[in-house]
Amino acid sequence: MDKLQHIDNLLRKASQVPANALVDASDWAGIEKRLKRRKNRIYALWFFLALSVCSTSALFLVNQFNFKTQPTITQQEKNIDASTTTLDLQESNPAKSTETLESNVSFETEGANTLKPATQSNSIEDPKEYHTPDAGTKPPITEDSVFELEQTAAQEVKQIIKATTIYQQSKTPKFVFEDIFGSTPLWVNRQTVLVNSISKHKPSYHNYDKSHWETGISFTPSLSSKISGINKNLSGLINRSYDEYIANSESAGFGNTFGFNAQYHPKGRFFYSSGLFITQRTEEVKYNYTITEGALADNYRITNYFDLDPRAYEYINYQGSNSYHFIEIPLNIGYKQPLSRNFELRTQVGVSYLSLLNSSGKKGNFTTLRLDDLSNLNFNTNHIAANLKSGLYYNRPRLAIGLEPMLGLNLTNLQKKSTSAILDKPYSFGINLTTNFKLFKP
């Protein structure tokens, strides 16, 4: 076979740039278009990343002042219950519990077997919150003396609490409290409950223990773009100048979503969201080209190009915003994570049904390159889109205000497959502003 090594030489010579390997500007246009799309995707990614970092930083700062999430009023009521508190203390540190019983600080409560329900007050200022010691371990004492001791202890605790931040309290070693009180106070073990209940009297507004509805309005300014694909069945109909003249002249545009928002919050952290919205997806077009050749086409492909007489050249110069309006009905499932007394992180994911209401603007035809009015084109009416939102909510007793970065991506093509060689899936990303009113069952 060595005789055939000259074949290799022939191949090497042929590997030099042949005449038909010369490329033109249209090849670069295709690459440029893809790079541009990638750049847009990267911008979107950075946008979300920056928002996430900002949100996280803000929440971190908020948390510095609200070290731990506070339970709701009901949780506080449950936690402040003396029986629960005593059990926790004794289980976690029996020795300390005994010490507490022997001291006069009066954080001690009844033994586990003789528990008495506490009153529903969540304040240490209410002397009834603390209970008499177990008759079996201590000599009986009068109600008045217990009341006095409790009040003294409450005052001391309050002073300490006022003098230190919650964060510092959580980091304070137990022996410091033992120096002060002669024992470890309950609230070192159950600091969240006691600190919150004693010092602030402020409940959280997350309402995780109550099912409720939230309704309100929602507005989302957004940036819209599209994922373009080619319909393989009709790809032969795409003019060779389409990418250069048309595709590269279309870019992202500003849109918005506005509507009525409804959320159902069952007990717990999950919730469901729906509503009725008017959603706008847009694209900016800036066409500026001259049609110098015609394209002969059958139903599936362009069969021939021919040069136009210069007198028949068509100059296309159009700039505007193409807009598609949809009615959107989303169905999302969400999860909420408390961050502080007022703030929480809500994340929603789901799908939307969209119905195309109207379209306006002009678009270059993929075969003839002439401008078509969007209102004359056939688009799919029914669409499905995927939604993703994650952001911060500020809660008040009857109000929730949300600021959420969101992404909505149409999963179905805008154009009909039977008539269009170019298939677009529009998407938008923006910031959803929501104001919801909370509705509780009476």
Next chain:
Amino acid sequence: MLFEKYANRMMAVCMRYCKNRDDAKDLLQDGFYKVYVNIGKFKGDSRIDTWMTRVFINLALNQQRQGRNKYSHFEFDPALETAVEESQVPEEIAPEKVLAALNQLPEIYKIVLNLYAVEDMSHKEIAKKLGIPIGSSKSRLSRGRVMLNTLLNRK
């Protein structure tokens, strides 16, 4: 600009791995897209066009390996399988004719011929790149040569 400077050369590479100009243009666009996306990975330890050629060849081979055969639409001619060594073709022959003949070869022979004769890769390197035994590389090369010779003699 990379494209202006190297597009023609890379197109020549693409045409050696694709059957027709349209497929080659697709590969050219995919290749340059990849080059621009991965330009940061070029460490400067070789010439930029050498690195780019590697990117293009790897892309073509990957596409083939993944079974997509995006750039190749070969219609295999069974007669080539039975080709025998024929009289040698003239040393001088138009490059376009050689490429046209090369494009008629089955993919497995064409790639080995390209890698061995044009890219100056050894059988060991080819075997590693294609995930085949060295013996297969050798046999594909000689078979490819015979087939190409046959095709060139027919013209």
